[in-house]
Amino acid sequence: MKESQQFCTFSIEEQHFAVPVQSVQEVIRYQEMTRVPLAPAVIRGLINLRGQIVVAYDLRKRLGYPELQENRKPMNVVVRADGETVSLLVDEIGDVIEVKEDCAEQPPETLQAHMRELVQGVYKLKDQLLLVLDTEKTVAGGEDSAARH
């Protein structure tokens, strides 16, 4: 097992999340989106990423948070998952950090069920806790969660 891993961090509702840095293609500011009617609710819309059309996932909705306030615009964490390029909409982008494997732990049982299935592990950092998301699962679950909403 690797000693340490790099993560791209971001936050939603003051909670720190991260995805493995190798799955991240780029991080960009807010982009205009085209809404897709009839699509699962977690799909906020389509963005034009330099000519490539990319689905934008509403991570707030996916993780069960309320919608972002009107005046705030989400940022895009563009990841490659499941053979496709998708964008995860987050509140704020954090740093890329390197974390030792030995400070990882399984997500606690008390974590809400729909978040638990997406969280790969919890990293205990000095001043914060980092929830690492499984990108594949986050993106694949679009249709199931649509049924929930």
Add this chain to the structure above:
Amino acid sequence: MDDLIKDFLQESRENLDHLDQDFVKLESEPDDPELLKSIFRTIHTIKGTCGFLGFGKLESLAHAGENLLSQLRDGAIALNAQRTTVLLQMVDAVREMLDSIEARGNEGERDDCALIATLTTLQCDGEVETHEERGQTRETSTAEAAMTGKPEVVSNEAAEAESGKAEGFLGEAVRLLGKILVERNMAAPEEVAAAIQKQLEGDTRPLGEILVERGAVKTQDVVAALQVQQSAKAAMTEGTIRVDVGLLDKLMNLVGELVLARNHIVQYMQKADDHSLAVSSQRLNLITTELQESVMKTRMQPIGNLWSKFPRTVRDLAMSCGKQVRIEMEGKDTELDKTIVEAIKDPLTHLVRNAVDHGIEAPEKRTAAGKGPEGMLHLRAYHEGGQVNIEISDDGAGLDAEKIRKKALQRGLIRPEQVTRLTERETANLIFLPGLSTAEKVSSVSGRGVGMDVVKTNIEKIGGTVDVQSKAGQGTTVRMKIPLTLAIIPALIVSAAEERYAIPQVSLLELVWLEGENARKGIEMLSGAPVYRLRGQLLPLVYLEHELNGRVEGKPEGARTKREKGEAVNIVVLQAEDRQFGLVVDEINDTEEIVVKPLSKQLKSVNAFAGATIMGDGQVALILDVMGLAQRASVIGENRERAMTAKDAATSAEGGEKQTMLLMQCGAEGRLAMQLSLVARLEEFKKESIEKAGDQQVVQYRGEIMPLLRVADVLGGGQGVGSTEGAAMTQVVVYSEGGRRVGLVVDRILDIVEESFLQQHPSKRKGLIGSAVIQEKVTDLLDVHSLIRSAIPSFDEGEAAGEEK
């Protein structure tokens, strides 16, 4: 895998494809020496190369084939069907081995001893051929020729095999150099052969050097020959190069991006006021368009590439069903995008096989029908209106309309009452319904009940249409229209609920703009479904906004947009399958060339969209899938079987088959309907005015005694009578026939409706024709004629009396 082997595989495959055509051509022109030579060369090359690469099995097979071919080429033996078949078998075997080499790196476990033996036996005209149809005289003469020619042929062949090996071993350059030197009389053939021999023995120096050393040629001659060789090579490489398809796809994508960037700049320039920039942008515009066209062209392939497989297919199939079929092709050069060529490959093959298997009759049958024994299969392709039309016609028996109808009925694909209304063309097109195969026996080729519907689905998937026409005894023609490319398409941009959508122009028929009075009154409701009368035809309307976002309940119609206020309505008339419908949008913007991008996996389940595109301003717009939308809005059925029903309902709705019906209430729940044309008058009688004559209730009406029939009683549902008892007035429908009047007593007159409906199931009850759905309720249809006769058996006798009056 080794690059060398890869090249060998690719080259051999191309050669083999060519070979198939040559063989079939050869059968019709057996004496064409050029064809034979070309075939021989191909096999020879394969043999030489695989010997070099160490594919022994492949080599020995090719060798056997080559031997037979060399006999044929030298005229020692004649080509006949049997030899062609065996040679084709050899080509197949070679192909299989090539596949196996590609997949596993070896030739596989096949055993071709039998094939090789046959190839060898067929080299002489012996017993094998005596039972062939060829004339005896010819036979002996060729046999004689074989006898005399044989020794020479064999030695020739041996020499060729030898040089073939050498060529294979040393590659193209050496062969060319030696050849050039010999051709230019600069060196004697035997000197070159000796030099090659030397190389084979291990001399690693180039051929030229060996020859110079031996004093066979002058140095400057070798230099000149090398130059000739170089220029020949250059000419070859300049003409065509192989390009990776992936690269072309990438290029196409980039050009797509460029088109978008161009659109953006052109849009911006309309607002800007800068002359020199305007000139530049115009140039950019022109160049981009040209570049787009050129790149599109690189992906274009002549349809002939696809067709080239058909002569072989047809030949094999015709042989196996004992038919004679000639295949003709027209417009082989018609070009199509690579992706489209791939998409139509299977449907076309299926249609061709179908035509041979089912369309064209056996020779005896054809002769009996007064046609030549040889059937004709005609393939035609041509450009028309930015689309490619492909026709596949045969001069066979045509479709058996009766059989198709029967089968369709039997499978429940159409209803009995539809049968008589179907036109010849509609009947023919029934073959595209799933589950309909009229083949009596299931052959290996077709008749499994799958196929034609798959053909249709596949063609429609790429935005094409397919249609079949057939004349009994004269043949069948299948016609398809296919778009040139799928990557960049013209589209109409519309907006609804402040979002833009692109509609592919292929499905667009016309645009209708309603304003003022027309906008308010033009759209009528047909029991909740909006329709518009377009030149007298009813056009079902679909509101794009409602389809996509759902109907906003509680909001008064006319709260937001112009459309909702009833000031203006934009209708985009679209074609989905064979139905038309009007899509109501908020705004119609413009037509634009758009680059189609596929939707990601997560959105595949949304059938209303065919893809997405990037607009000039960089925003993403969704491309509407007209078929999917029509299905969502139930304009067309979810599957074809239902589509047929919907279509039928629509034809009666549009075709003026509407009937005006009188709706009546009879008994507690009995809803009855009769044709209004049968009703003379509607009357109300006071309870007291109803009298009795015998056991018959009568009423005095216009100076006559009119018998009254309580419909509920006659039909046997007497419980409803009670409701009338209480009422002061009795509702009577006056029916008049042959001068006699009868009053039909009903509980209530409900309505008069003008509606088209389909009678569902015939009724066994006396006095009823059947039932139908009218105004979304099940309604019994009265058979007044028999109703009266069942209640008053003497009605017909009275008729005469009535006339006397």
